[in-house]
Amino acid sequence: HGIQLEDLVQLGKIGSGNSGTVIKALHVPDSRVIAKKTIPIENKEAIKNQLLRELSIMHSVKPHANIVEFYGAFYTPSSSNEIVILMEYMDCGSLDKILATCKRSMPRENGAHTNQTWFNELSISRISSAVLQGLSYLYQDYKIIHRDIKPSNVLISSKGNVKICDFGVSRKLINSIADTFVGTSTYMSPERIQGNVYSTKGDVWSLGLMIIELLTGEFPLGGHKDTPEGILDLLQRIVNEPPPRLASTGQFSKVIVDFVNRCCVKDERERSSLQELMCHDFILMGKSLEDREFRHWCKRIKRKIKEDKMVLREEQEKAKLVKR
Ligand code: ADP
């Protein structure tokens, strides 16, 4: 692609995670909007070179409908203590952002809190299918295990695309970021938490947790994910307590309950594989939804995100006036 950093104009911040910051940028030569992720790292020549080598693996992954396209990785000339990753921009953002926006605006829309989200079973089926396809492509063709499936790494576009990003984030990269909790995620499978060997089935566990969260609006197993103590406690409970389940009270269809039950199995050997899940009735169910309809659903989400941004801005303006 040959994107040069000099050809980029920053458009605004998208978000930040525990490893870095993502901004929206315009690639001037072809007027394309892209996402630029900046990760601060240790300033050691050897580490940096190895990192770039590992990141170049991402470059060797050929485009796929369910993988966010990678445009390149650089060290910024100004400060060599950070690494910059350029990738495709997805205009509806990540599932965690969509869920947060949904939680903020549902009371407004309904006049009362409900325990429903904008994600219905059909859209979740489509999303799960995309995640499974992306994961099996990475593994089949490149032997890459994603390792970090969570709502913030599943992105949606108003064209109706669902893609996964941040795969196989190299352990070198994780180790060179000075923060103990980088690389720790509450979506990790029990075997991963315990430091055992893991396979693509670790990502299946994460997918199961994610589906419960999209349906109910809440991370299963509760806990306080914002403090180190809370995270450690949660990880301990994932290892020691029974796996999370969707209530089978008739609120959810039998197929989705069964699908989640096959993902959220603590013993990796008994958990379903990517291939098995791709043939599950829950995934087949989503195929009845026409592409056009799913695209409409994505467009509706984008509109709602815009509306929410406007409401937030109005509220901020009002708060400013009150202060004066
Ligand atoms: P995390 O995934 O841990 O939240 P990241 O630094 O990977 O942290 O990403 C920060 C946020 O930026 C994500 O939550 C997501 O909402 C957004 N984001 C990341 N990559 C993209 C992209 N390619 N297009 C649009 N939004 C993105």
Ligand code: MG
């Ligand atoms: Mg991410």
